Every structure is written in structure tokens, then in C-alpha cells.
Amino acid sequence: MRRGQLPLSVLEVAIGVVVILSVTLGFALGPPAADARGPQLEAYATDVATVLANEQPRHGGSTRLREVVASEAAFDRERGALERRVERILPGNVLFRIETPHGSVGLAQPRQTVTGTAVVPTGAGQVSVEVWYA
Numbered sequence: 001m002r003r004g005q006l007p008l009s010v011l012e013v014a015i016g017v018v019v020i021l022s023v024t025l026g027f028a029l030g031p032p033a034a035d036a037r038g039p040q041l042e043a044y045a046t047d048v049a050t051v052l053a054n055e056q057p058r059h060g061g062s063t064r065l066r067e068v069v070a071s072e073a074a075f076d077r078e079r080g081a082l083e084r085r086v087e088r089i090l091p092g093n094v095l096f097r098i099e100t101p102h103g104s105v106g107l108a109q110p111r112q113t114v115t116g117t118a119v120v121p122t123g124a125g126q127v128s129v130e131v132w133y134a
Helices: 008-029 039-053 064-069 072-091
Strands: 094-100 103-107 116-122 125-133
Touching: 039 064, 039 072, 039 116, 039 125, 064 072, 064 103, 064 116, 064 125, 072 103, 072 116
Parallel strands: none
Antiparallel strands: 094 103, 094 125, 116 125
């Protein structure tokens, strides 16, 4: 009983072709690009929160954020100025929403959007900053 055997050189050529095709496809397709938007958005949100948490108040309080969350009347009075200030901090292609215990400033976040978030505790409650690309 004779068994048919493949010559060793044919087997080596087949394995070589598979390896070369694998390497070629690896370079041609490459790894998927990393999503660098998330970390950049986190940095933007942290920057906004840091600036507002350390900025001098316009009327009263120890910081800009403490002034805004001091009362509902203070929030209503400072709402427009807070929105303008955050618009100046962020690049033009980044939108935002700031949530305070007395209300929010900015746009509603679209669903299924990559965002960056920062939360700042104040004596009167937490303030959250959320940013995303337009």
C-alpha cells in the first residue's frame, strides 16, 4: 500500500506564500487607528473645570463656581456670563454642557457621542462639565 506524499519543497512553498501574504496584508490593512478624541475631550473638560474652580468670582464667593452654585438667584444672574466664559475657554469646534444644582448651561448632549467629563465638588453641590466635538 503506497501513500501519496507531497514533496517537501511544495509544502515549504505553500507555507512561505501564506506567511508572505499574512505579512503583506498586515502592512496593507494595518492596525485600527486609536480613538484619540476621548482623551483630548477629557483634557478640555478638566481645563474648563480647573479654570472655573480657580477663577475669581464676579460678585461674591470664593471662586467663580462657588458663586454660581451659591443660590438659584446667583445662578440665574451668572448664567449668561458663565456660558460666555466657557465658550472663550474651549475651541470653536467643541460644544459643552455644565450641570449645577440650580440649573444647566450649554447644549443638550447628542446621543452616542464621545464626550469628556469633569466633576467639581463645591460646598453647595457638584458641578459637572461635559464637552464633545461639534
